[in-house]
Amino acid sequence: MQNRGQMEAYFSAFSFLLNPLYWAVLLAAVFLVGALGILPGIGGPSILAIILPFLIFNISDPVIGLTFLAAMAGLGNSLDSVPAVLLGIPSTGNQVTFLEGHQLAMQGKGAYTLGAIYAVSAIGGLMGALALLIAMPFLRPFMLAFSFPEIAAMALFGVLMVAALSRGTMLKGIIAGLFGILMGTVGTSTVAPAPRFDLGMLYLFDGLPLLPALIGIFALPEMIDLMMRNQPIAQPGSVSNQQVFAGARYGLRKWPMTIRQSIFGVFLGAVPGIGSAVVDWLAYALGVALAKDKSGFGKGRVDGVLFAESAQNAKEGGQIIPTLAFGVPGGTSWAIVLVAMTAYGVIPGLGMLDPDQHLNVTMSMVATLALGNLFMTLLAMGATGQMAKLTLIPYSQLAAVLVPLMFISAYQSNQSWGDIFLVFGSGALGLAMKWFGWPRPPLVLGFILGPIIEANLWPAVQIWGVLGILYRPVTLTLLVFGLGSALYLTRMMGRMSEVDAVSKAATGEVATPTASNIQRRLGLPLRFTWQNEVLFSLILLFVSIWALYETQSFNATQSRFLPTWLLVFLIPLQVLQIVRLSLGCGKEGQVMDLGMRTGTDLESTRRLGVVMSWIVAYIITVALIGMPWASIGFALVFGLFYFEGRGWQRLWALIPALLMALVIFGLFETVMYVEWPTQFITIGDSAN
Known part of the structure; x- marks a missing residue:
């Protein structure tokens, strides 16, 4: 019952x-x-x-x-x-x-x-x-x-x-x-x-x-x-x-x-x-x-x-x-x-x-x-x-x-x-x-x-x-499982690289061998080669060295503990990566990220400069007239500039600006009461 x-x-x-x-x-x-x-x-x-x-x-x-x-x-x-x-x-x-x-x-x-x-x-x-x-x-x-x-x-x-x-x-x-x-x-x-x-x-x-x-x-x-x-x-x-x-x-x-x-x-x-x-x-x-x-x-x-x-x-x-x-x-x-x-x-x-x-x-x-x-x-x-x-x-x-x-x-x-x-x-x-x-x-x-x-x-x-x-069982289990999984994944990823190489060879898409691979196969000594990526790696290394220097000024031991030990491991790895790049053997493919779809050649660099100019101009405009009007203006000018239609078709390029105005004044300001950045020039009542 x-x-x-x-x-x-x-x-x-x-x-x-x-x-x-x-x-x-x-x-x-x-x-x-x-x-x-x-x-x-x-x-x-x-x-x-x-x-x-x-x-x-x-x-x-x-x-x-x-x-x-x-x-x-x-x-x-x-x-x-x-x-x-x-x-x-x-x-x-x-x-x-x-x-x-x-x-x-x-x-x-x-x-x-x-x-x-x-x-x-x-x-x-x-x-x-x-x-x-x-x-x-x-x-x-x-x-x-x-x-x-x-x-x-x-x-x-x-x-x-x-x-x-x-x-x-x-x-x-x-x-x-x-x-x-x-x-x-x-x-x-x-x-x-x-x-x-x-x-x-x-x-x-x-x-x-x-x-x-x-x-x-x-x-x-x-x-x-x-x-x-x-x-x-x-x-x-x-x-x-x-x-x-x-x-x-x-x-x-x-x-x-x-x-x-x-x-x-x-x-x-x-x-x-x-x-x-x-x-x-x-x-x-x-x-x-x-x-x-x-x-x-x-x-x-x-x-x-x-x-x-x-x-x-x-x-x-x-x-x-x-x-x-x-x-x-x-x-x-x-x-x-x-x-x-x-x-x-x-x-x-x-x-x-x-x-x-x-x-x-x-x-x-x-x-x-x-x-x-x-x-x-x-x-x-x-x-x-x-x-x-x-x-x-x-x-x-x-x-x-x-x-x-x-x-x-x-x-x-x-x-x-x-x-x-x-x-x-x-x-x-x-x-x-x-x-x-x-x-x-x-x-x-x-x-x-x-x-x-x-x-x-x-x-x-x-x-x-x-x-x-x-000595704590759960902690030890997690660490052992993590190390074991990392080793397993590393081995599997290595096999995947070999499979990719075979598939590229089968389709005629043969990757260009790196300078280090050629020199190693010919028995020649590795030589220094400059790559732009070396500069990026040097910047990261400089930031890490500065951070290690800064940690010495922290008064509390607990504040220094993690960043200090972290940098002790990080800086040698960064140096190793720079050496590998300098010798031409650090340029590999990757599996976990999106590369540049447009490439990294000179023409891509020029296009990058143009796009970055638009973004910088938008930020400057936000500072001058406020984010609401700068956003509407960006949508209007950018949309018109890149629209490929002609004649009456160009009216379609106005849609992004109209949509942006609707979102800003109909949703953000009226319903959500969104705050906006401070500005130098006030337009209307929408900007704070």
Whole structure:
């Protein structure tokens, strides 16, 4: 009888499904997330923060209010793959989708790729909801086993795996990963209240903001490259609804892989401090490591996208687990949900499983994840065929809108001119890496994980000591697994290079041997050869030497600990890379990044100068007349200048400017109350 009573209590916890208001709120959240997801740079946490006060003061039922917030938090990844694939604008959590998916869009497979993404995302979301339902009563001992050493080891494992995936450029990948961690130490230390590498600038006091840096390293170089080509992303006839459904069928056929990646995503999501960007790369690394055929990854392969996307949606179910069980938010969005729970009087812990307390809230979140993913998939499947037609528009017309939107979204990070300069500066770094064949993913992941590594490594050393850390079973397992995986991947990537060489020989595409290979085969001594890449490597080395010098001025030992030891390893590796380049043996291909589509010859350099002039002119115009009018003016002038039509057809070139004006005055100022940079000349009432 007691068991029967418990079952009845559990079933009664789903009574909210009979409430029409629940369905109305769920559908409203789905449509809102869908609309915001296709807008580059519109982050879920900021929207949640805006909505939070309205919900708390206007919706008294915690199930309904938290359903809306849970849908916003848990479904936020569903459509942000659209700008990453179709427009080449990644967010923090879909860099792999951008890396693989945007290249597929350029091959005319954008709609196909998105269809496959929606299928595996739906499965991943359902797996996340199921994991939440099953795991809550059993995961407390496991969660308690994860402390400072385990989180630090997980973060180091992530950097190591991504660097190992840089086939043919593993040394560059390791240098990039370590340099990214160094970038993550800029600003006030996470373990001591002491500023570092801030150049005396208040903007850098809290470190380099992630969003502007990410936009600069990844998005801006891709825009510049495509602006230099001025061609559609995909070719005519390559976009159709049939492709969307064909991609969905392919994604459904990959259900065993999707379930595996989803379980991994739930596991990562349940570990506090492991954010979306980390899940993205670790899931990708796991998928590549377990793939039988490793060719084509990093160059536009659907499976690479699916590895990450299935884990991304599933990780939301994982992130709810520590939020509901221990009151430790699994991510930024769930931290806002936790604030709402506190306001509603819903206390995390065992009460979330008690039918007499908050079991109905837990069940509503489970149902919201499951049903919301299904509704979002249906919405996306119906709309993607039309959205994918964006890839058929000449890129100059897209860039006329996307370049201003990119800077506008970056400025919202801190609402400082530093955001704009950081986009430009990190864009120069990303463009140089793209130009010279350096993998950018390890740099970005190292940058993201740097604060996580430091915040957990120093306390771990203080509490357990270096040797004591290695005696912890979970930490040791992660480190051994990470090293073993890196060695395995290195071996597999080496075999892939041999396969590529054979395939090129079979098709008559014989690569030109490097000078070092010729000299080595002839038994001649290696000689110094100058390459422009040497200058780039010397600049990175100079920055590292300066950073090592600066660390000696840090007063607190804990502030010096990570950057000092990091640079002790980084500087010799940089010297080794410069020596290899100088001897002509450091010029290899790469697997994990997009090279320059336009090439790196003299003509490409000239085109680069022209495009950079447009961007510099836009920034200067923003300073003079304000971002709203500068953005509209850029869209108008750039669109007209590069439009290839004649006569009345040139009126089509006005569309980017009209669209930009509609977005700025109809959305940003009227609805979102966006802040704008200060300016020297005031036009109208729109600029602050």
